[in-house]
Amino acid sequence: MGVTIYDLAREAGVGIGTVSRCLNNHPHVSARTRTRVLSVMKRLNYQPHAQAQRLASRRTNTISAIIPSFTNYFFVQILQGVQDVAAEVGLDLILYGVNHTDQVELYLRRSLHRGHVDGVLFFSMKLPESYVSRFHQMHLPLVLVDTYHPSFDSIRVENYEGGLLATRHLLGLGHTAIAMINASLETQPARERMAGYRHALEERGIAFRDDRVIASSMGKNDGFNREAGRESMSRLLATNNGPDPITAVFIASDVQALGALEAARSASVRVPEDIAVVSFDDIELAQHAELTTMRQPMYEMGRLAMEKLYSRMKDPGATPTLTSFLPDLVIRRSCGAVLRPAPLLHETGLYSPIPSA
Amino acid sequence: MGVTIYDLAREAGVGIGTVSRCLNNHPHVSARTRTRVLSVMKRLNYQPHAQAQRLASRRTNTISAIIPSFTNYFFVQILQGVQDVAAEVGLDLILYGVNHTDQVELYLRRSLHRGHVDGVLFFSMKLPESYVSRFHQMHLPLVLVDTYHPSFDSIRVENYEGGLLATRHLLGLGHTAIAMINASLETQPARERMAGYRHALEERGIAFRDDRVIASSMGKNDGFNREAGRESMSRLLATNNGPDPITAVFIASDVQALGALEAARSASVRVPEDIAVVSFDDIELAQHAELTTMRQPMYEMGRLAMEKLYSRMKDPGATPTLTSFLPDLVIRRSCGAVLRPAPLLHETGLYSPIPSA
DNA sequence: TGTCCGATTGGAAGCGCTTCCAAGAAGATA
DNA sequence: TATCTTCTTGGAAGCGCTTCCAATCGGACA
Numbered sequence: 001m002g003v004t005i006y007d008l009a010r011e012a013g014v015g016i017g018t019v020s021r022c023l024n025n026h027p028h029v030s031a032r033t034r035t036r037v038l039s040v041m042k043r044l045n046y047q048p049h050a051q052a053q054r055l056a057s058r059r060t061n062t063i064s065a066i067i068p069s070f071t072n073y074f075f076v077q078i079l080q081g082v083q084d085v086a087a088e089v090g091l092d093l094i095l096y097g098v099n100h101t102d103q104v105e106l107y108l109r110r111s112l113h114r115g116h117v118d119g120v121l122f123f124s125m126k127l128p129e130s131y132v133s134r135f136h137q138m139h140l141p142l143v144l145v146d147t148y149h150p151s152f153d154s155i156r157v158e159n160y161e162g163g164l165l166a167t168r169h170l171l172g173l174g175h176t177a178i179a180m181i182n183a184s185l186e187t188q189p190a191r192e193r194m195a196g197y198r199h200a201l202e203e204r205g206i207a208f209r210d211d212r213v214i215a216s217s218m219g220k221n222d223g224f225n226r227e228a229g230r231e232s233m234s235r236l237l238a239t240n241n242g243p244d245p246i247t248a249v250f251i252a253s254d255v256q257a258l259g260a261l262e263a264a265r266s267a268s269v270r271v272p273e274d275i276a277v278v279s280f281d282d283i284e285l286a287q288h289a290e291l292t293t294m295r296q297p298m299y300e301m302g303r304l305a306m307e308k309l310y311s312r313m314k315d316p317g318a319t320p321t322l323t324s325f326l327p328d329l330v331i332r333r334s335c336g337a338v339l340r341p342a343p344l345l346h347e348t349g350l351y352s353p354i355p356s357a
Numbered sequence: 358m359g360v361t362i363y364d365l366a367r368e369a370g371v372g373i374g375t376v377s378r379c380l381n382n383h384p385h386v387s388a389r390t391r392t393r394v395l396s397v398m399k400r401l402n403y404q405p406h407a408q409a410q411r412l413a414s415r416r417t418n419t420i421s422a423i424i425p426s427f428t429n430y431f432f433v434q435i436l437q438g439v440q441d442v443a444a445e446v447g448l449d450l451i452l453y454g455v456n457h458t459d460q461v462e463l464y465l466r467r468s469l470h471r472g473h474v475d476g477v478l479f480f481s482m483k484l485p486e487s488y489v490s491r492f493h494q495m496h497l498p499l500v501l502v503d504t505y506h507p508s509f510d511s512i513r514v515e516n517y518e519g520g521l522l523a524t525r526h527l528l529g530l531g532h533t534a535i536a537m538i539n540a541s542l543e544t545q546p547a548r549e550r551m552a553g554y555r556h557a558l559e560e561r562g563i564a565f566r567d568d569r570v571i572a573s574s575m576g577k578n579d580g581f582n583r584e585a586g587r588e589s590m591s592r593l594l595a596t597n598n599g600p601d602p603i604t605a606v607f608i609a610s611d612v613q614a615l616g617a618l619e620a621a622r623s624a625s626v627r628v629p630e631d632i633a634v635v636s637f638d639d640i641e642l643a644q645h646a647e648l649t650t651m652r653q654p655m656y657e658m659g660r661l662a663m664e665k666l667y668s669r670m671k672d673p674g675a676t677p678t679l680t681s682f683l684p685d686l687v688i689r690r691s692c693g694a695v696l697r698p699a700p701l702l703h704e705t706g707l708y709s710p711i712p713s714a
Numbered sequence: 715t716g717t718c719c720g721a722t723t724g725g726a727a728g729c730g731c732t733t734c735c736a737a738g739a740a741g742a743t744a
Numbered sequence: 745t746a747t748c749t750t751c752t753t754g755g756a757a758g759c760g761c762t763t764c765c766a767a768t769c770g771g772a773c774a
Contacts, residue, residue, distance in 0.1 A: 018754075
């Protein structure tokens, strides 16, 4: 139990320095010595001790990802991108899932713990101001994703533009009474998407109406969840019997839209015939539910985040960069813009197509 | 940069041993000394160095989870359970997502690397036999989830029973021509679920027919994915015009069922009217798609796995345990067993309810 | 007052590795 | 052959902590 470099050195008849140099592929080791040492390593089934290497080299080869509850498909796909790149470059990834707000600071502190990780990815939450200086003091690389701070590398999505494009699309289809189902306005994406929605209306001379926006922060993920979507849609439909009824909704995320579809179904409201829907994210299921949505390149964002972190770890001095992705409009069935091959036009739903007569 | 216990000791006028004892809440430190040391720690903003602690104590406080590509909702939910318990007991979780088969060994080796992690969770894949002894030699705790080996703690689901119950349910609804859409028979769950299916048929005197089982291993996750499900269902429907046509399908997972529903829809085959469907897992979306399914308690399995690993880390000598979960039948719409409140009976689909006339 | 014992305390010896410096070896050059 | 270089090599000195042993201290008890 526990072959060390001393054993190797003795066995190979060299010094420990030489052994270490072989281990780390340093130059300045003669080919003969190297092969001899390597063969002894193999024979003794040597394994370097991770902690010892780390202590001595002051590198951990590990990064942490602080991410809101990752059962959300949005984060799952980002995480997949992160994980893939981490695997490619040989870094270990410690996962810190935030379920309660107070865990944010716990995980930030833990990540800042000296000698714990070499870098941190921080997702979709506001970085507490008090940690800004701590990261700088500790010279710990930090990359922000779906959130922003001027003094760190950030990756963002143009939420405002996304809201704008989504709403314009509905306007372009002839809708003028367009509601929005939003998540908690505490979150920046929610606020930005709404700003885009508002701007699109106003540039068409349509007044923004507070009573047409339902911002729910219920449940997990600041309201970005199915139940909140269902609830919001129910409320919206319940009050939709006045003059100028709503004919379209922009929903802040696909998961909420899934809930909203359920609510519409329960209320016998047809989508898209009675109410057109455009949402945001393009999670894998959006396709299944035929949601028209603003696509965020989640997997790519995850990859890029990890890549940025990696470069930053190698070159801590570089100035912070900001990368923005413009979301893409993906047109499917829920918005009523018919772009599909004829046979499918006649379907009426997931389970039962139109009775054949 | 870098306050050490030597600094603390000097500053507090005590020895480093005493400082260390304070850090680790050892007894045999007088209250007066302890408060003095703690106040100095605070004043100097001391942070212990993680790697140094680990090297000296030979504990890493970290475990790794080797898990097939976790974009699969099944794993996401298990992982959530794992992560929650890890957070509760203060362990770090390194995530190793397996995308290619050869990564399995890579991650196993990395986990076995001395001083890297204190325990390993291994999910849903066959543990290569050559690693069995290695884990024992290294005294590295290992817990298997959704897979099994007699010499390690394991957590399983009764796949055979699940297949049996699912198929019996369909038989109970009057179906006799029941197909199965399966994933790769290389995987144990697929084989077991099929064995249950087969037994259920045979105990009713219905012959098991090879041509009624479609086992696809296409795509990710050994065929446990939407595309494979879609493909299989299409194939099934294409050949379903002989005598004794199929009226029901047992599908090996919910994700496949989602794809199968899409295929049915494209082919204008109604579910459940023309073909009844029962699947397996009860991922969150099964509810949305109204799938009748065999529920696996995924979150709980994740929690339990982590709990088992934690106890094993504390008591390495205990004999391996095996915990089995019996999946529950959750009846929803897709099987045609109508158990829902009247208003919903009249819906015809996700988007468009029955035209009101 | 003297003894004894448990409660505290200090600090040396590691944990296993990387790194650096000095020194030896082997060519290269004149 | 003498003198430089340039490669190689050995191993001491850390990295910052835990742990153990020996030493000290302070009462309790006779």
